[in-house]
Amino acid sequence: MADPSSYRPKPGQIPDSPGVYKFRDEHRRVIYVGKAKSLRQRLANYFQPLTSLHPRTATMVTTAASVEWTVVSTEVEALQLEYSWIKEFDPRFNVKYRDDKSYPYLAVTMNEEFPRVQVMRGHKKKGVRYFGPYAHAWAIRETVDLMLRVFPVRTCSAGVFRNAASAGRPCLLGYIGKCSAPCVGRVTPEEHRELADDFCDFMAGRTGTYIRRLEKQMMIAAEDMEYEKAARLRDDIEALRRAMEKSAVVLADATDADLIALAEDELEAAVQIFHVRGGRVRGQRGWVTDKVEAVGTAGLVEHALQQLYGEESGDTVPKEVLVPALPEDAESVSAWLSGRRGSLVSLRVPQRGDKKDLMETVARNAQQALVLHKTKRASDLTTRSRALEEIAEALDLDSAPLRIECFDISHLQGEDVVASMVVFEDGLPRKSEYRRFQIKGFEGQDDVRSMHEVISRRFKRYLAEKDRTGEWEPVAEGEVPAETPEDDGRPRRFAYPPQLVVVDGGQPQVAAARRALDELGIDDVAVCGLAKRLEEVWLPGDDDPVVLPRSSEGLYLLQRVRDTAHDFAIRYQRSKRTKRIRTSPLDAVPGLGETRKQALIKHFGSVKRLKQATIEQICEVPGFGRKTAEAVAVALAQAAPAAPAVNTATGEIMEDDGGTTA
Helix, strand or coil: CCCHHHCCCCCCCCCCCCEEEEEECCCCCEEEEEEECCHHHHHHHHCCCHHHCCHHHHHHHHHCCEEEEEECCCHHHHHHHHHHHHHHHCCCCCCCCEECCCCCEEEECCCCCCCEEEEECCCCCCCCEEECCCCCHHHHHHHHHHHCCCCCCECCCHHHHHHHHHHCCCCHHHHCCCCCCHHHCCCCHHHHHHHHHHHHHHHCCCCHHHHHHHHHHHHHHHHCCCHHHHHHHHHHHHHHHHHHHCCCECCCCCCCEEEEEEEECCCEEEEEEEEEECCEEEEEEEEEEECCCCCCHHHHHHHHHHHHHCCCCHHHCCCEEECCCCCCCHHHHHHHHHHHHCCCCEEECCCCHHHHHHHHHHHHHHHHHHHHHHHHHHHCHHHHHHHHHHHHHHCCCCCCCCEEEEEEEEEECCEEEEEEEEEEECCEECHHHCEEEECCCCCCCCHHHHHHHHHHHHHHHHHHHHHHHCCCCCCCCCCCCCCCCCCCCCCCCCCCCCCEEEEECCHHHHHHHHHHHHHCCCCCCEEEEEECCCCEEECCCCCCCECCCCCCHHHHHHHHHHHHHHHHHHHHHHHHHHHHHCCCHHHHCCCCCHHHHHHHHHHHCCHHHHHHCCHHHHHCCCCCCHHHHHHHHHHHHHCCCCCCEECCCCCCEECCCCCCCC
């Protein structure tokens, strides 16, 4: 591990101008590339004390052995050079999006004498126009089949084209009118290229022009009593409309835009892109990446834009790019995109209307993609085994922790304090073993005391179950073990001990959990904590955390266990709060069901007016005798006064004289 001070540039060496910098390791390999408005200010941030750096940044600067930079004249040039270097050097500490599959495109080879329409995957080629990407190749073929009626462009391979030309006979598509048969000279190269241009214009979203042109030709043919021609044009119009219907209209103003959305957690990020042309979704794609550098949403957006448009030019860069957050230097990024398109590109965050609604749809797709990625990763047996082995090695355990229990505390400003326990066995959740706790030992907010109480209660139950069944007790040689109570087939709660207890928190929570186990005499259960902010693993009695490698499957599993416990605790806390808010003083009246409660409220109008009523007035309600009326009056008199309701829009206190329910 290198000391960053050993290669830190001397004061005054770094220029105060825009540029791009590279960190290299001891073998001269480029491990990180970045850009900056001011190289001096940006590079100074990397040479702070390691304790003040983000763990990922600290790992990078201690892996590096040197830093160098290149000065450029503008921030747009810095953006271009950064993209070029990332592509050239493939630095290990830069975020790199990876396609989750090779998406098919509809391609038109305009670089050939007779352009060909075909399905293409992989790297884009110069002189070829691309449309998409599409989710499936068959969707492209269906669209092309419909459009060849109107735009009979060549679709055959070079070999088929040469064979037809030498034989003097077109292929089947030429005979049925779905190819203009340039191979046998039915059309000139210029006429065929014009057909290909029209095909590209239609696919690019300029659909209304051709529909109106064909409708006009159809009307003229009908007036001239050329009914066969009119019928053929009618069928052509219907084919084009069916092709258009395969892409749903999402924006009524025929917008050309790309919408980019992100879903992320501490370790990974998923990006989804919808390509909208002519107001219709023409393609969709997505990536997942490891967050190997300390980067936020704005930085992820900038990396995604570089990945998307670094090799694009012309109309393939849309007029408008909608993102969830603007990059740090949005003006430079917008200028770079405009340069690649050759005209102005708008880069912005949608605030209202159809575009904001569509962005929410893209965001849901990104979230689903991230969940699917994590599910696939977690379900792999080899990956789970490696994760458990990495945890055992990092925490110095005797064996892999096949059963892991994680505890989390949840509350709302010190009220409704609860805890959760989730169980993972063999790296998979065991939902039947999940448990919930109410904090009973004290009032108020104290996560450390709460953790101590929960761990104590859980393992007291374990010890009690162990004593009840006599399990794990030593038996002398030749002695017959004592009979255990008959098993009724039900799962025994808290009966099985974990090999590892994980708590959501840092040193204080870990110390509380360890103290609880020590007080109970349990010394064969390991304890660790996972601090959410920096994803550090804390062990009892250690002053420094264990930092698992960024690519560690063990860290991923610990994070998943911790997040599951956190979500389970929050759901329980919210349910308790909702139940508490909905309670009524009438709940304390024995034998008073929901129907009679509603009858009281309906008769008096509100709980406040009911409190003011006399016993005789309550007796007037059908179904209420004097004894029940007295019980209602006593319950309302003993109830604590409720907090006044507040109108959140105006801040005014509302009188409780109507609309209150029991």
